[in-house]
Amino acid sequence: MSEKTFAELGLSPAVLEAVRTVGYEIPTPIQAQAIPALLEGHHLLGVAQTGTGKTAAFAMPLLSRIDADDLSPQILVLTPTRELAIQVAEAFTTYASGFKQLHVLPIYGGADFAPQLKALQRGAQVIVGTPGRLLDHLRRGRLKLDNIKALVLDEADEMLRMGFIDDVESILAATPDSCQRALFSATMPPAIARVANTYLSDATQVKIESETRTVERISQYVLPTFGDRKLDALTRILEVEPIDAAIIFVRTKAETTMLSEKLAARGHSVAPLNGDLNQRQREQTVEDLKRGKKDIIVATDVAARGLDVSRVSHVINYDVPYDSEAYIHRVGRTGRAGRSGKAILLVTPRERSWLKTLERATNSPMESYELPTPAALQKLRQEQFESQLLGFTEDGKVAKAMGLLDDIAERNDIDMAMLAGALACWMESAQPGTLPLETPSALPVPSANAPKGKGGPGGKRGNFRKGGPGGKPGGYRGNKPGGKPGGKRDGGFKPAGKR
Numbered sequence: 287m288s289e290k291t292f293a294e295l296g297l298s299p300a301v302l303e304a305v306r307t308v309g310y311e312i313p314t315p316i317q318a319q320a321i322p323a324l325l326e327g328h329h330l331l332g333v334a335q336t337g338t339g340k341t342a343a344f345a346m347p348l349l350s351r352i353d354a355d356d357l358s359p360q361i362l363v364l365t366p367t368r369e370l371a372i373q374v375a376e377a378f379t380t381y382a383s384g385f386k387q388l389h390v391l392p393i394y395g396g397a398d399f400a401p402q403l404k405a406l407q408r409g410a411q412v413i414v415g416t417p418g419r420l421l422d423h424l425r426r427g428r429l430k431l432d433n434i435k436a437l438v439l440d441e442a443d444e445m446l447r448m449g450f451i452d453d454v455e456s457i458l459a460a461t462p463d464s465c466q467r468a469l470f471s472a473t474m475p476p477a478i479a480r481v482a483n484t485y486l487s488d489a490t491q492v493k494i495e496s497e498t499r500t501v502e503r504i505s506q507y508v509l510p511t512f513g514d515r516k517l518d519a520l521t522r523i524l525e526v527e528p529i530d531a532a533i534i535f536v537r538t539k540a541e542t543t544m545l546s547e548k549l550a551a552r553g554h555s556v557a558p559l560n561g562d563l564n565q566r567q568r569e570q571t572v573e574d575l576k577r578g579k580k581d582i583i584v585a586t587d588v589a590a591r592g593l594d595v596s597r598v599s600h601v602i603n604y605d606v607p608y609d610s611e612a613y614i615h616r617v618g619r620t621g622r623a624g625r626s627g628k629a630i631l632l633v634t635p636r637e638r639s640w641l642k643t644l645e646r647a648t649n650s651p652m653e654s655y656e657l658p659t660p661a662a663l664q665k666l667r668q669e670q671f672e673s674q675l676l677g678f679t680e681d682g683k684v685a686k687a688m689g690l691l692d693d694i695a696e697r698n699d700i701d702m703a704m705l706a707g708a709l710a711c712w713m714e715s716a717q718p719g720t721l722p723l724e725t726p727s728a729l730p731v732p733s734a735n736a737p738k739g740k741g742g743p744g745g746k747r748g749n750f751r752k753g754g755p756g757g758k759p760g761g762y763r764g765n766k767p768g769g770k771p772g773g774k775r776d777g778g779f780k781p782a783g784k785r
């Protein structure tokens with residue numbers, strides 16, 4: 287991670303305001319390198335993949351240089367897919383939240399021309415689009431590039447792979463010579479290198495690389511998941527893993543708090559750790575983890591730097607790291623003091639290419655993490671319910687409670703099993719999810735093939751292997767011997783008054 291702050295990189299006040307709002311703590315490595323170069327007006331050649339923070343690396347400095355009073359297109363971003371165009375346009379809108387009037391317009395194929403045309407006529411300073419549709423508007427004279435100050439080619443290798451390179455070159459040729467240019471690509475095939483040589487001479491080059499380091503004693507797993515199912519996946523991991531203590535890594539300060547709250551609501555003993563906490567609060571949080579007052583910390587990279595707590599058995603990368611250096615720091619929070627550790631990485635289809643990078647950087651393969659089947663999960667939940675219930679048979683109040691229930695049973699002429707069932711239903715209505723009555727549904731898993739509109743050169747991405755060492759990934763937590771009643775897992779029954 288970079289040591290410089292966003293303010294020290296020289297971004298404009300309006301953009302810095304947006305950085306504060308979005309809650310980024312510190313620039314990612316690609317941002318630390320690219321932002322100053324783009325602010326100085328250089329062309330930029332960035333070898334970086336999704337997840338490095340590359341969108342902000344070009345959006346923030348280019349927005350810092352924009353003339354917000356002029357409504358003509360000033361920044362043009364080319365993306366290979368409609369999905370990426372929307373994503374990049376959303377990112378621009380986020381980073382432009384500090385401007386009074388800044389319009390970002392996504393333009394892509396497969397959508398109606400009319401609304402795009404209207405929006406173009408209204409005026410937008412930032413246009414993000416796919417090459418074919420942009421060229422269409424350009425040829426019909428609806429898109430004017432005379433005032434374009436900066437052009438970005440995002441995921442250039444993907445545009446090449448999808449056959450857009452000629453369209454890209456036509457658009458490049460239509461932009462003013464004075465226009466600043468940036469090209470981002472995960473790989474540098476010859477055709478892209480040629481485009482770079484022709485249109486980005488003397489470009490500043492930024493590359494995210496890091497030396498290989500072995501991560502000893504840490505078994506690494508990867509779980510492919512959809513972005514909107516990450517919380518469900520995490521909840522199940524926490525349910526089945528034999529966790530002593532865990533650190534969950536996310537990207538933003540806001541996310542540390544949001545995720546902590548969600549996990550706390552599911553019965554976990556969890557605290558956020560982020561740069562908004564003062565030194566004393568941070569120390570207290572780490573101390574709580576050490577002493578077992580908390581079992582999970584949801585942290586950003588910055589906040590968890592150097593954290594050394596030997597009972598951390600698991601590191602869960604809820605969000606992918608910005609680079610392999612950050613990944614190595616993160617997973618190094620487990621496997622401390624000679625113990626073994628487990629690191630689990632959640633990846634969405636777009637982030638799959640991280641796998642190879644991380645495997646290379648750590649010099650060890652990642653095994654595919656498999657969540658338990660619904661039936662196995664249901665069995666586990668029933669066992670845990672049973673164990674927790676049995677734990678209460680030793681409760682000091684059990685004799686009195688039995689007397690009360692006996693009395694009720696006798697007066698109403700119903701048997702104790704019926705009363706126990708009614709009591710369980712009462713418990714469920716007070717704390718939904720307590721009773722494991724329904725088998726959970728299976729979580730949808732992305733296929734191992736390249737996602738639609740994505741996929742690396744040569745097509746095959748993903749590289750997911752089946753089955754980890756030890757056969758049963760997950761190593762179900764099962765019943766903790768002597769499991770305390772009111773334990774911490776999702777749905778753990780806590781007696782009234784002890785919640």
Ligand code: AMP
Nearest residue numbers: 310312313314336337338339340341537
């Ligand atoms: P990208 O590589 O541009 O697709 O960005 C990946 C993710 O990183 C996005 O969700 C961004 O919101 C997030 N991100 C970008 N820069 C930072 C930063 N400096 N700190 C935290 N998160 C960031």
